[in-house]
Amino acid sequence: MANCKLRFRAAGTCWLLAAALCLLLAGGCATRQGKGPEVSTPSFVLPDDESASPLTRTELAALKSTGQIDKNVPDEAMPDVARQYKYFLRKGRNTMSVFSKRSEQYLAYARKVFRSRGMPDELAYLAIVESGYKADAKSPAGAAGAWQFMPYTGMKYGLNQDWWMDERLDPYKATEAAADYLQKLYGDFGDWPTAIAAYNAGEGKMSRAKQGTGGRDFFEVKARNHKLDDKAQLREETKQYVPRFLAVAKIMRNLPQLGFEPIQPDKAPGVLRFTARPGTDLMAFSSACRLSWEEFRAYNQHHKRPITSTERTTFVYVPARYEREATAFLRSPQANAYADWRPAKVATSADSWDKISRRSNVPVARLKAANPGNDRLSAGEMVLVPRSVNMSATAVAALDPKESRTARETRQGKKERLKPGDSRAPARETAVAAGGSHKLQPDETLYAVARKYNVSLKDLQDCNQIDNPNKVRAGCILRIPGAAVAAAPSAGGSSGRVGKAGRKATYTVQAKDSLWNIARKHNVSVDDLKRWNNVDEKSLRAGATLVVNLD
Missing domain, CATH: 3.10.350 (Membrane-bound Lytic Murein Transglycosylase D; Chain A)
Structure with missing residues (x-):
């Protein structure tokens, strides 16, 4: 709940052109890391020799610049580095511009992580080679995130991947995992170029190539690679991966001198x-x-x-x-309103949100809000539901399929207009009746109770004279406001003007409204709002009138 007090840099939302991303993925994204089956990747194409366009004096000086990792590159390895370098200065210049600008949002944190472990901070540039610092990048081989972790290696280094999340797409936590992995590889191989090559090829592949050639480091292994059999040889992608990284590092150290837009990671x-x-x-x-x-x-x-x-x-x-x-919200009782929910498997295709609503006493709109884009259920799929609801096929079959039309319409909020005393008039639901009560359960919040009975949190507090929601304890009896109705807005009330018209309502959009806010106020889904009004976030305008179907 607490802010960890570590300041990061904002995640950019710039999207990379498909062609540029494909170029990058061909260079190192679709790699195998960790112990898993070998996967085929696109062939790496060596950049064309730019002999017709020689380097200027400034470009040559930048090429000769060195950091911790490239200070001892042998002369025979420099032609490949120069080819990669010239490619990003010429044909790949636009790609380099996009990558360097996007990296601005993350470099300060990445450098801090590497420095804190006593590692060269220029390792932060490796994510440029991997993905161009695209936080949600995915390769055909299954690698994901800015640091392109394969599933097995990601899990090994603490990046959870399950029904809830894929932490490989967390650029900050993935940077920490990459630092751990690279530190391990350095411990295995003893120098950074070889560790970087192993990051691309996998430590097993690199170890076997080293042993088979007798090479002491990546550069010697690369020079003797032809002596290995086809299966043991380093792929062209790996052979050019280290030169590409060294070329990118040289450019990133000299962006203004090389005519690129300067970046200021510390001011992002x-x-x-x-x-x-x-x-x-x-x-x-x-x-x-x-x-x-x-x-x-x-x-x-x-x-x-x-x-x-x-x-x-x-x-x-x-x-x-x-x-x-953010701090105020996370400290509020409504923050973890779904703490008592769980993912559950749908047992039978005969189940539906309507039936789950009846078994859990939770409105259909709230169930759908927790499971967006999932209007119809299929046997075997996972959905998020209250922890107490019975999802078995037996529970579904136990619901009476022949219930009366009056009872069904009453439950769904479709009450007929009956005169007082009419024998067909159903009793008002106890959940929202004047004078109704609710016993607060352990770990249940006032916000959860308000949503359960379709009343506002403020009305619930006022009705029970509660000034501080955090002081309410399990076991206390809460009175439910009698003004609650099936179609009432959810907690928070409405900032706009709503005019009812039969089973529909109209809503006037306010200046700071979003479709999500409006949908939440009326217990409907964003998809329904879009469908009813032929509108989306971009076309939503203050003063516009939206139709809300209360059925």
């Missing part, structure tokens, strides 16, 4: 890492920070769901300018 907008409790509502978190869901997702692409794991704490990233809002 700050990002804060927060630890979120299990079951944190990420959509509510983004709203509390005044970020659209798309903006929030750009910082947190490692989360696959709008809810964080209900089994463990996780990292969430927010621009530093919203530190106060």
Whole structure:
């Protein structure tokens, strides 16, 4: 819950042209790391010799510049480095410009991580070779993230991959894992060029090539590579991977001198890492920070769901300018409103959100909000539901399929307009009846109770004279406000003007509204709002009138 007080750099949202990404992936993204089956990758094409375009004096000086890793490169290895260097200065210049600019958001943190381990901070440039620092990059071979970890190696170095998340797409945590892995490889091979080659080829492949050739380091192994049989030889991709890294490092050290736009990693907008409790509502978190869901997702692409794991704490990233809002939200009782939910398997295709709603006493709209884009259920799929709900086929079959039309419509909020005293008029649901009560369960929050009974958190507090929600204890009896109705907006109320029209309502869009906020106020999905009004986030305008179907 607490802010870890480490300042990061903001994740950029710049998208790379497909052609440039394909070029990069051919150079090192689709690699095998760790102990896994060999995978085939696209053949690496050596850049054309730019002999017709010789290096200028400034370019030659930059090529001769050295850091910790490239200070002892043998002369016979320099032609490959020069070819890679000239490629990124000529034909690949636009690609280099995009990569260097995107890296600005992450380099300060990456350098800090490597320096803290006593490693050369120029290793931070390796993610440029791997992905161009594209946080959500994925290769055909299954590598993912800025540091292109394969699944096995990612798990080995602490990057969780499950139903909830893929931490290979967390550029900050992946940087820490890459530092751990590279440090291990350096311990295995004793020099950085060989460790970098092993990062691309896998330590097993590099060890066998070293042993088979008798070479002391990558450069000697590369020179003797032809002596190995076809299976044992280093691929062309790996042979050019180290020269490519060295070329990129030389360019990154001399961007202004080489005519590239200068970058200032230390002045990039700050990002804060927060630890979120299990079951944190990420959509509510983004709203509390005044970020659209798309903006929030750009910082947190490692989360696959709008809810964080209900089994463990996780990292969430927010621009530093919203530190106060983020801290306040994570300390509030509504933050982990889904702590008592769990992923469960749908037992039968006869199940539906309507039936789960009846078994769990949770509105269909809230179930769908926790499972966006999943309107119809199929046997075997995983869905997020309250922990107490019975998802077995027996529980589904136990529901009476012949219930009366009046009971079904009453439950769904489709009440007929019946006169007082009419024998067909059903009793008002106890969940929302005036004077109704609820016993607060362990780990249950006021916000969860408010959502369960479709009332606002403020009304629930006022009705029970609660000033501080954090002082309410399990076992207390809460009175449910009698004004609650099936179609009432969810906690927080409405900032716009709503005019009811039968089973529909109209809503006037306010200046700071988003589709997600409006959908949340009315317990409907964003997809439904888009469908009913033929609108999306880009076309949403203040003052526009939206139709909301309350059925």
